[in-house]
Amino acid sequence: xxxxxxxxxxxxxxxxxxxxxxxxxxxxxxxxxxxxxxxxxxxxxxxxxxxxxxxxxxxxxxxxxxxxxxxxxxxxxxxxxxxxxxxxxxxxxxxxxxxxxxxxxxxxxxxxxxxxxxxxxxxxxxxxxxxxxxxxxxxxxxxxxxxxxxxxxxxxxxxxxxxxxxxxxxxxxxxxxxxxxxxxxxxxxxxxxxxxxxxxxxxxxxxxxxxxxxxxxxxxxxxxxxxxxxxxxxxxxxxxxxxxxxxxxxxxxxxxxxxxxxxxxxxxxxxxxxxxxxxxxxxxxxxxxxxxxxxxxxxxxxxxxxxxxxxxxxxxxxxxxxxxxxxxxxxxxxxxxxxxxxxxxxxxxxxxxxxxxxxxxxxxxxxxxxxxxxxxxxxxxxxxxxxxxxxxxxxxxxxxxxxxxxxxxxxxxxxxxxxxxxxxxxxxxxxxxxxxxxxxxxxxxxxxxxxxxxxxxxxxxxxxxxxxxxxxxxxxxxxxxxxxxxxxxxxxxxxxxxxxxxxxxxxxxxxxxxxxxxxxxxxxxxxxxxxxxxxxxxxxxxxxxxxxxxxxxxxxxxxxxxxxxxxxxxxxxxxxxxxxxxxxxxxxxxxxxxxxxxxxxxxxxxxxxxxxxxxxxxxxxxxxxxxxxxxx
Numbered sequence: 001x002x003x004x005x006x007x008x009x010x011x012x013x014x015x016x017x018x019x020x021x022x023x024x025x026x027x028x029x030x031x032x033x034x035x036x037x038x039x040x041x042x043x044x045x046x047x048x049x050x051x052x053x054x055x056x057x058x059x060x061x062x063x064x065x066x067x068x069x070x071x072x073x074x075x076x077x078x079x080x081x082x083x084x085x086x087x088x089x090x091x092x093x094x095x096x097x098x099x100x101x102x103x104x105x106x107x108x109x110x111x112x113x114x115x116x117x118x119x120x121x122x123x124x125x126x127x128x129x130x131x132x133x134x135x136x137x138x139x140x141x142x143x144x145x146x147x148x149x150x151x152x153x154x155x156x157x158x159x160x161x162x163x164x165x166x167x168x169x170x171x172x173x174x175x176x177x178x179x180x181x182x183x184x185x186x187x188x189x190x191x192x193x194x195x196x197x198x199x200x201x202x203x204x205x206x207x208x209x210x211x212x213x214x215x216x217x218x219x220x221x222x223x224x225x226x227x228x229x230x231x232x233x234x235x236x237x238x239x240x241x242x243x244x245x246x247x248x249x250x251x252x253x254x255x256x257x258x259x260x261x262x263x264x265x266x267x268x269x270x271x272x273x274x275x276x277x278x279x280x281x282x283x284x285x286x287x288x289x290x291x292x293x294x295x296x297x298x299x300x301x302x303x304x305x306x307x308x309x310x311x312x313x314x315x316x317x318x319x320x321x322x323x324x325x326x327x328x329x330x331x332x333x334x335x336x337x338x339x340x341x342x343x344x345x346x347x348x349x350x351x352x353x354x355x356x357x358x359x360x361x362x363x364x365x366x367x368x369x370x371x372x373x374x375x376x377x378x379x380x381x382x383x384x385x386x387x388x389x390x391x392x393x394x395x396x397x398x399x400x401x402x403x404x405x406x407x408x409x410x411x412x413x414x415x416x417x418x419x420x421x422x423x424x425x426x427x428x429x430x431x432x433x434x435x436x437x438x439x440x441x442x443x444x445x446x447x448x449x450x451x452x453x454x455x456x457x458x459x460x461x462x463x464x465x466x467x468x469x470x471x472x473x474x475x476x477x478x479x480x481x482x483x484x485x486x487x488x489x490x491x492x493x494x495x496x497x498x499x500x501x502x503x504x505x506x507x508x509x510x511x512x513x514x515x516x517x518x519x520x521x522x523x524x525x526x527x528x529x530x531x532x533x534x535x536x537x538x539x540x541x542x543x544x545x546x547x548x549x550x551x552x553x554x555x556x557x558x559x560x561x562x563x564x565x566x567x568x569x570x571x572x573x574x575x576x577x578x579x580x581x582x583x584x585x586x587x588x589x590x591x592x593x594x595x596x597x598x599x600x601x602x603x604x605x606x607x608x609x610x611x612x613x614x615x616x617x618x619x620x621x622x623x624x625x626x627x628x629x630x631x632x
Contacts, residue, residue, distance in 0.1 A: 046068070049092060053121055053123065054088065055611060056612065060085055066209070066235055067088075067089055069233070070090065070209055071096065075229045076209050076233045077209075077223055078210070079234075080212075081237065081240065082213045083241065083243075083359035083360070086211045087117075087331075093173060094172065097172035100148065100169060100170065100171060100172060103175045104176050108129045108130075110177070110178075112127060113331040120586045122614070123149060124148045125150075126150055126151070128150065128152050129151075142165075154192035154193050158195035158196060166199075166203065173206065173207055173209060174207070174209070175208075176193070178212060179211055179215070182222070183218075183219045183222035197226060216417070220234060239351065239415055244354060244364050245366070245430075246414075254369055257367075258339060262286065262337075264365075266336075267337070268318055268319070268335050269319045269339065270319070270338045271338075271339045272338070272353060273322070274341070276323060279295045279296070279321050279322060283295035293318070296308050298323065312332070314584065333360035333585050333589060334362070335357045335358065337365040338354050338365075338366045339368075340354075342369070343368070346397075347400055347414065351414060362591065371503070382397070401509070405508065406431070410429035411429050438539060439497070441501050444494050444498070444501055450486050450529065451468050453521060457518070461519065468488070500537050500538065505525075510528060566593060568631070569596055576624065588621075601626065602626075604626070
């Protein structure tokens, strides 16, 4: 596989305001516009409303705290992990409060995905985007107070005429999704988010709810300031995703490694690759196994991207190979694995990308394949940045190196990065499930670094390995490196550690590779040579253990495939989804079907007692599912 992997933009923000023609107030607000329509069908008690709308009997995590603050009209920043039900914290208040909740969201795809799910639960929702063809009908409903939710992009929300539109309606709440985009400290800074506070300040009586899954302490403080939310409005649910099993292993044969990951995880999956060319190549190679695999990157035609995305969202087993341009706009809950074919940009990016697995709460897997050359390219890119950004980006890269090279719990490293104090072991990452062996390699590191220095800091690892192990090939003899004091000083017992040690030293910055692969001293190399710093290295045998120990993932065997009733319920869900033009998970999640198959409800009341079966879905689909259940 090619190794020329330049960085791809995080995701192509769509120009949501393109082509929008402002119209005058007399067009938007006719004098005969109907009055606000209340929601008498929604109970006043939050828990009762939760069951009526979403079919759940209790809130999860900090959802109840966030909803309580919103209903009390207090502005809030909620930091909740992906899959913790962030959208519910504004969707439920939206149907309980008088007026319309205005949701600012960064991507059209994300808006439309949430729109489908909201409407499936009986929530009156609409979007105002450049691709919508029903703009006038949406405006009429908004003027009439007949919308619970109105989704817009920040480009539209920041325009003066949009503020005028809101001034003629009743607004219940401002919900700012992916709120880390407002912060320059965040990994996905988007300047248009900085224009939202003047809009919200013009409606000072309307509470504001900011939501994000990825914000460290710096970013959280900046979000509060930029969006005008008081410090006591911060609710942090924690960053742990206990259902995701993390595994990180060196990249030796990525195609074979990715095929194995796919074989172990038959459900939907995402493979992230760093370049468009590699995405295309991997999609073709992985798809040759018979399973449907499609590519996604910003270089594809818009209609191809849209078709591939729609196919993935609707599929129950498809794999998408993509750059990081894919994912933020996808609210697909049943992704069973996320694999990285190369190092992500940062721990924040890694957390967000792996967080697209297991949003339904079922067991899922996140596998990262990395190589020392990933760190080489990342450190080279640091030199292309403005001076003001170098310190922060270097810290992000060092944090990634710590995650990759740790012999301890991966989850603990992740959570400590976000300011948490986790247990020393999680029991659900590769290092906890099969603890790797590590050894003090300080003396060997001094030998390797000395060889780098004495050969002129311009040779690659292969040449250095020959010098250190005493291999007298033509190049070594020609350069006179067989006469150096470091020639042959590494024993046969230590030689197998050299490659892992070189990779570890490059990850921590003690060795720096040039554009031709030659290694030079950097970082704390001098301190290591002087005996002032130590080096531990994970033994190479971990790689082999990592390949054999995973077996079949929990997510693969989670659903009772082969159970005739479960299979029949899944087939019915697929048919119903096709009829109404939504992905199968919008009808019901797999967890709901599993409970139906286990309980076998015999009446509407028993079916309605299952978590996730709200009143709207019970009315729409109840008889169809009961009919199938009665056959078994």
